[in-house]
Amino acid sequence: MTRKKITAALVGNPNSGKTTIFNNVTGGRQHVGNYPGVTVEKKEGYKNLGDKEFAIIDLPGTYSLTAYSQEEVVTRNFIVNDKPDVVIDILDASNLERNLYLTIQLLELEHPLLLSLNMVDVAEDLGVKINDSKLSQCLNGTPIVRTIGVRNEGTDAMLLAAAEASENKQSNGFKLDYGSDVEEAIKKLEPLLIALHNEIKFPVRWLALKLLENDANIKESLVKLSNSDSIINECDKIRIELSHKIGEDVELFVAGQRYQFVGKVYQQIADVREAHAITTSDKIDKVLTNRLFGLPIFFGLMWAVFNLVFTIGDIPSGWIEDAFGKLGELIGSAMSDGSLKSLIVDGIIGGVGGVLTFVPGIILLFFAISILEDTGYMARAAFIMDRLMRKFGLHGKSFIPLLLGFGCSVPAIMGSRMLENPRDRMITILVSPLMSCSAKLPVYTVLIAAFFDPSVAGNVLFSIYILGIVLLMIMASIYRKTLFKGESEPFVMELPPYRVPTLKSIILHMWERSSLYLKKAGTIILAASILMWFLTNYPSEVEYSKDYDALTVQAEETYTQQVGEDVLAPLNIEDIEQNEQLTALVGEIQDVNAEFDEAAAELEEDSAEYAELETAKTEKLQQIETDNPELYASAAKYVELTASLEEEKTHLENEQTGEKLEKSYSGQLGKFVEPVIQPLGFDWRVGVSLVAGVTAKEVVLSTMGTIYSLGETDENSKSLKHALAQDPNLNPLVAYSLMVFVLIYSPCLAALAVMKRETNSWKWPAFSLVYGTVLAWVVTFIVYQGGKLLGFGS
């Protein structure tokens, strides 16, 4: 069956239940993208009904159709340029007066329109009864249906009515009378504009009105046309004349007229019984934004969100990390050594795994944000924080993304979507990496443990976090005054009634955002991981300063010889397995040692627990010795020799890896940047680590581990701490400088990739990389050189 295709655009005020209807009608069949050139989301969904196939576009929620916001321009341009078959205006019946203000403007676009009176149940609970047929009559017979979006009631009927409305291509002739002065000016303008009508698709009367309102967007599109100069001049003349006559901005006069008309209509169609009753929502609000409890409740909720995203989210992240580690091992053991294996295991699996570990946190973040938004609390959070945030050029809503920045910049940047104003959004995105994210923490802890006394460790760490926040405030104010200046975003916004969110909309929301992250950021991160893998592994043929293979062979030979002399010869055997008792004894001693190593791995050598474990180990070994007096010495010797061979081999291997890294492209890069970072007290080794750290901040640590020939390292590594403490180039001042630099410099790849996605351009991630690194250099320079002057440099 071929179905008749109908495109329907959903338009309505924010919080009118438009998106709920969209989600309920289209279910999972959605496609989310961006409108070209702007960061406004474009959502499209599909639904088959009888012999018709509906393509439904969820346009952004708007209160009006001015040129002041991207959302409003997108909405009106879509209706006029993309010509959907029908526009469905979703009206919140409990808030009809303000909703009808938009309806008037939609009618003026002279496009087939269907009104959908939503939330009638809520209105009736408030004591408001609407007379549908009377409303339709007041608006020249514009068709009306009723829906209850949350329960998906009346939506099929809505679509069928929309199909019917789409048949009627002619405008229903609705015209709002703006009074004789305005009407006269419109009449003067119309003949001039008809000539342009082939090129501009807007209705002529609407165009005339917008020009009288001095609409920036419409004027701009006129300027692009040829021979439009004289028309624009004429328009300006008529507009100025008119505003003199009415004694007010035409724009405001027109808006006032619309509201007057709507007010009159509302009086005729609505039967209001209990005016201004105190609603349940008002009662909830009295508590949640209370002068005394408002702030504590807010911080409590933020604490809960933070823990949900980072504490609970860490659990599945760990599983994903483990699973990818296992997968890497599995594939690693199945393939023969070589660069293909290294690419797949270290580059691709490592890279994809790294991307996926963010996913649980992101899913939970959007879960929390959806709940905050759908319940209506988000607007109150902004209401509570606005005064504080405004002090440094941010908006009340910026607080939540910035707080998330303590955990990870990726959700912070994605979370800044909740800011509607592009300037506020950009500032928030650019400053959020200055929050000390959780990946930077292990770098701090190792450096602090290596160079600072435990008694000041907490203060040192705290000072770094504070430095980040102070810089964030300074940078935000600077951005507000330079790159993103202009009128500050007004805080004129609706505080929507509290509502119980629907599970469906929360789940769809989560899914939408998370899959976007996976698709877009994922590919960029994957490509970058492969690049980093290449930089650290190539050139593959390196001329080593020592012949590592020969040294390994030599170590093995020495071992065999010593075992022969000291263990085998006295017992008259050629292999330890010839003496079963000896073999068993070796196993026993090794077990005791392994047990001790495992238990002591994370302990400080001078701690009491460590000493305790050591005593226990010695006691166990003595017991074994008493039980086997004849063979114990030989077995112990054998164990000792084997262990030192293993150690020697690991050492050689790590040294080789370290040298390979030094001579790799990334090592060359480190040497290349050395002159630039020398004034900060850093040598090439720090340089390589910082370059590699752009992939992810915790990589600074693992790279240092490799360079200091230690193999795998993490924040629990005692050996890295010791190696760092012994490096003559490092001292507490350099360590602190390094922490400062790691805090500020370029966001990691994942954050840059998300930034690209959110700003729709490579310009901002590139800017962020450069500004972050320059700022890091300047601040670190001040810290290091200042510290040296004060005598901390030794």
Next chain:
Amino acid sequence: MSKVLSEFLPGEKGTVKKVTGNSMIKRRIIDMGVVAGAVIEVQKYAPLGDPMEVKVKGFNLSLRKKEAEMIEMETA
């Protein structure tokens, strides 16, 4: 008596006389239904003293005090 909206105390009610000031914020205020003749009741101020929350045409609107200064009111 006439004064601006930012001078109202929680619970105080009045009618909008005129919206003054710069065009973008003014337009935004008007688009939200704050036009001459509309009845506004102040609900509360935020815990830090700014912004404020008012009820107009049956819904709750928040605006900063600076923005409320642009709304000239007539008290009943």
